[in-house]
Structure formats: C-alpha cells, structure tokens
Amino acid sequence: MKQNHQMSAPLRRAIDFLKTYDGPEVRIMEVCGTHTHEIFKQGIRQLLSPKITLISGPGCPVCVTPAGYIDRAVALALDHGVTVCTFGDLMRVPGTEMSLSMARGRGGDVRVVYAPEDAEKLAAEHPEKPFAFLSVGFETTTPSSCLAVDHAIRDGLDNFTLLTANKTMPAAYEAMKNSTDLFLYPGHVHAITGLADVKKMQQEGVSGVVAGFTAGELITALAIAVKKYGEGVPFYVNAYPRVVTDEGSPEAKQLVAKYMEPCDAWWRGIGMLPDSGMRLKKAYARFDAAERYALPEGNGKDNPGCHCGDVLQGRCRPEDCPLFGTVCTPVHPTGACMVSSEGACSAYYLYGGEK
Amino acid sequence: MCVGLSAKVVKIKDKGTVLVDASGAKREVAASLLDHLEPGDYVMVHAGTAIAKITDDDGHETDNLLDHLL
Numbered sequence: 001m002k003q004n005h006q007m008s009a010p011l012r013r014a015i016d017f018l019k020t021y022d023g024p025e026v027r028i029m030e031v032c033g034t035h036t037h038e039i040f041k042q043g044i045r046q047l048l049s050p051k052i053t054l055i056s057g058p059g060c061p062v063c064v065t066p067a068g069y070i071d072r073a074v075a076l077a078l079d080h081g082v083t084v085c086t087f088g089d090l091m092r093v094p095g096t097e098m099s100l101s102m103a104r105g106r107g108g109d110v111r112v113v114y115a116p117e118d119a120e121k122l123a124a125e126h127p128e129k130p131f132a133f134l135s136v137g138f139e140t141t142t143p144s145s146c147l148a149v150d151h152a153i154r155d156g157l158d159n160f161t162l163l164t165a166n167k168t169m170p171a172a173y174e175a176m177k178n179s180t181d182l183f184l185y186p187g188h189v190h191a192i193t194g195l196a197d198v199k200k201m202q203q204e205g206v207s208g209v210v211a212g213f214t215a216g217e218l219i220t221a222l223a224i225a226v227k228k229y230g231e232g233v234p235f236y237v238n239a240y241p242r243v244v245t246d247e248g249s250p251e252a253k254q255l256v257a258k259y260m261e262p263c264d265a266w267w268r269g270i271g272m273l274p275d276s277g278m279r280l281k282k283a284y285a286r287f288d289a290a291e292r293y294a295l296p297e298g299n300g301k302d303n304p305g306c307h308c309g310d311v312l313q314g315r316c317r318p319e320d321c322p323l324f325g326t327v328c329t330p331v332h333p334t335g336a337c338m339v340s341s342e343g344a345c346s347a348y349y350l351y352g353g354e355k
Numbered sequence: 356m357c358v359g360l361s362a363k364v365v366k367i368k369d370k371g372t373v374l375v376d377a378s379g380a381k382r383e384v385a386a387s388l389l390d391h392l393e394p395g396d397y398v399m400v401h402a403g404t405a406i407a408k409i410t411d412d413d414g415h416e417t418d419n420l421l422d423h424l425l
C-alpha cells in the first residue's frame with residue numbers, strides 16, 4: 001500500500017489481519033472494474049495472505065458491451081449519417097469489423113463526450129443534424145442518460161436519441177455467484193439501488209460487503225469480508241455508509257423507471273442474461289436509435305482467441321490468455337477487457353500481473 | 356466511464372445544476388437527483404450527474420467499522 005503516515009490504529013490492525021490470515025481459503029470477487037484498478041494501484045494485493053484470492057468480475061460496462069452493439073453504433077455513424085456521441089472508453093472496443101475510432105477514420109462523425117447531457121446540448125445547438133448518445137453503463141450512469149432524454153423532451157428536440165446497452169448488476173451477481181465465495185459489491189451502484197439486492201443475495205446464501213474506493217475503504221471492506229466469512233454464516237455488510245444508504249436514491253430510481261424498463265441483455269463473453277438490461281419504454285421509442293433507424297439485431301463476432309468471457313467470469317486470469325501482453329496490449333487491444341481503463345486485462349497489464 | 360468522482364459543491368445554479376470542484380477541476384453537473392444541496396457539501400458525481408451526498412470522511416468511517424470488528 002502507498003505510504004500513509006497518518007494510518008489509524010484500526011486500519012493497521014486490519015492490514016495485519018489480512019496479512020497474517022490463516023483461516024479457510026477464501027475467494028473474493030471484486031465485481032467492479034474500478035475496484036480492480038484501485039486494488040492494484042494501491043498495492044493491496046501484496047497485503048493479502050496467500051489464503052485470500054481476489055477474482056476480477058464482470059463489472060466494467062465497456063468490457064461486457066458486445067461486438068454487435070459496436071456494429072450498430074458504427075452503422076449509425078457510417079450508414080445513417082448520425083453524429084454518434086460516446087464516452088471515450090468505447091472508442092477502441094472492437095466490433096465485428098471495426099471500432100468506433102476506425103469508423104471515425106472512415107468519415108463517420110463520432111464524438112467523445114463527458115456526459116449524456118453534453119450530447120443533448122450538442123443536439124440542441126445543431127437541430128439540423130441527428131445525434132445518438134451511446135448509452136452504456138450500470139445503475140450509476142443510467143440515470144444520467146434518462147436525464148438527457150428528460151431534457152430533450154423539455155427542449156422539444158426531435159434529433160436526439162440513445163442507443164441503449166444499459167445493464168443492471170443483480171443479474172451479474174446471480175450469474176457469478178458460483179464463481180466466488182463472496183462479493184465485494186460496487187459502492188456506487190448501491191448508492192443508487194440501496195441494499196435490497198445485497199440482502200436478497202444474503203437470503204440466497206451469498207455473502208458480500210459493499211465497498212468504497214479509497215485504500216482505507218477497500219482494506220476495511222476486505223478485512224470485514226474475510227473476518228465474517230470465517231464465521232460461516234451468510235452475511236452482508238455496508239462498509240460504505242457515507243455514500244450508500246438502505247434505500248439508495250429514490251429520485252434516480254423514479255427517473256429511470258419513468259423512461260426505461262428491464263429487458264434481456266447480451267453480455268460480451270457471458271451471453272444472454274434475462275432481465276439484466278434496461279431499454280427505453282415504447283412510449284419513448286422516438287428517442288431510441290435502434291427503433292428509429294431500424295437497426296438490425298445481431299450479436300456480432302468477437303475475436304475467437306480472446307478469453308474475455310472466462311476472465312469476466314473469474315474462470316481464468318488475464319495472464320492465462322495466450323494473447324495477453326503479446327498480441328493483446330492496451331495499445332493494440334484484442335478484447336474489451338484490455339481496452340477499457342476499468343478492464344481486468346488492462347489492470348493486470350498496467351500493474352504487472354498477480355503480485 | 357464508470358468511475359465516480361467525489362466533488363465539493365461550490366455554487367448552486369438554477370435548473371437543477373451545481374458547480375462542483377473535483378480536486379481543483381471545476382465543472383457544472385446535474386443535481387436534480389439530490390435535494391437540499393448547499394455550498395460546501397460533498398457529492399459523488401457519475402457521468403455528469405451528482406448521484407449521492409457524501410456524509411462523512413472515509414477515515415472516520417473506516418475506523419468506526421473496524422473498531423467493532425478487530
């Protein structure tokens with residue numbers, strides 16, 4: 001861990017506990033890509049006894065966005081003349097034939113924005129052009145997309161759409177629960193959703209700790225997770241109460257429920273998970289780029305050599321992929337887990353692997 | 356894209372917007388999901404929207420959690 005001379009006594013005890021832990025072996029899946037990166041960056045893996053194994057899960061929205069979605073976005077830009085606005089991380093994710101940055105190289109109008117709201121503002125400034133925002137993300141970012149639609153209605157826009165690939169985490173917990181002994185739940189997701197989902201998992205016998213993102217918060221969450229695991233009873237702990245409350249954000253939940261509804265969704269490398277996605281309701285179909293431009297369905301094709309699916313499900317480590325670090329690097333990524341700054345492969349590559 | 360920033364509210368603007376300071380970088384973000392924000396409050400920002408208030412500092416909170424445990 002990075003040097004912190006003001007480390008408190010409880011935190012020191014937590015570090016000692018994690019270092020010297022000699023109980024039953026425990027596997028902990030950090031579902032969230034930001035957790036994966038912070039754990040590497042803060043050197044927390046080096047603090048863990050060999051009895052504690054961390055597994056990187058599917059919690060990076062870019063990594064689980066399927067090639068077919070990129071194909072649709074490319075088609076919007078190149079075949080339909082739509083200005084495609086996206087978070088930067090999606091630019092280099094491979095589609096079946098090309099990425100969005102390649103589509104831009106071929107004349108497509110593809111722009112990087114910081115927020116869905118920025119795309120809505122661009123659409124308001126250029127009423128003569130059609131705009132589509134690539135709405136990718138989990139519970140943390142979906143409200144922002146809905147807010148952009150809300151503002152498009154307020155501003156009377158007819159040239160703004162979303163191409164949705166929004167996903168919800170509980171389906172991932174269900175799909176991954178047999179790959180791990182317990183979860184490190186993503187704090188920001190639960191800032192929106194509250195604790196109902198983690199309580200439900202506990203009732204199903206699945207344990208986990210809701211974790212924040214600073215070094216101290218991660219060490220605390222891990223120490224709680226390991227300590228409680230030793231007690232042998234399914235549990236959940238909210239170790240991030242300064243941000244996460246029991247009920248989450250009713251305003252965000254209401255906003256999303258107004259504009260979107262659950263749908264089945266395809267996760268790159270994992271496949272179809274029922275009710276794991278969010279799409280615009282029929283009443284708002286005019287804001288849905290897939291409806292408006294009649295984009296064909298299609299799951300696209302991933303590079304057959306890429307092991308992203310196994311990495312995302314904790315079945316192998318990035319280093320076990322034969323393309324890791326040779327064919328596939330952050331500069332020339334083969335799979336989405338290497339593209340995204342939150343992907344497990346990029347974390348292993350940047351921070352030098354397991355230890 | 357999924358990374359949240361903690362930021363300090365500097366100024367309340369109209370139409371559900373606030374000006375925040377995230378480690379020195381100032382930016383307007385949507386704040387219509389949070390009631391009763393005041394300058395000086397800390398918020399978690401995702402994709403240009405303040406999604407949650409931050410009620411404590413992390414050191415104080417982690418110490419509290421750990422005190423009962425170890």
Ligand code: SF4
Pocket residue numbers: 305306307308309311318321322323324325328329333334335336337338339345
């Ligand atoms: S190293 Fe590259 S090719 Fe292999 S799983 Fe990771 S992203 Fe896919």
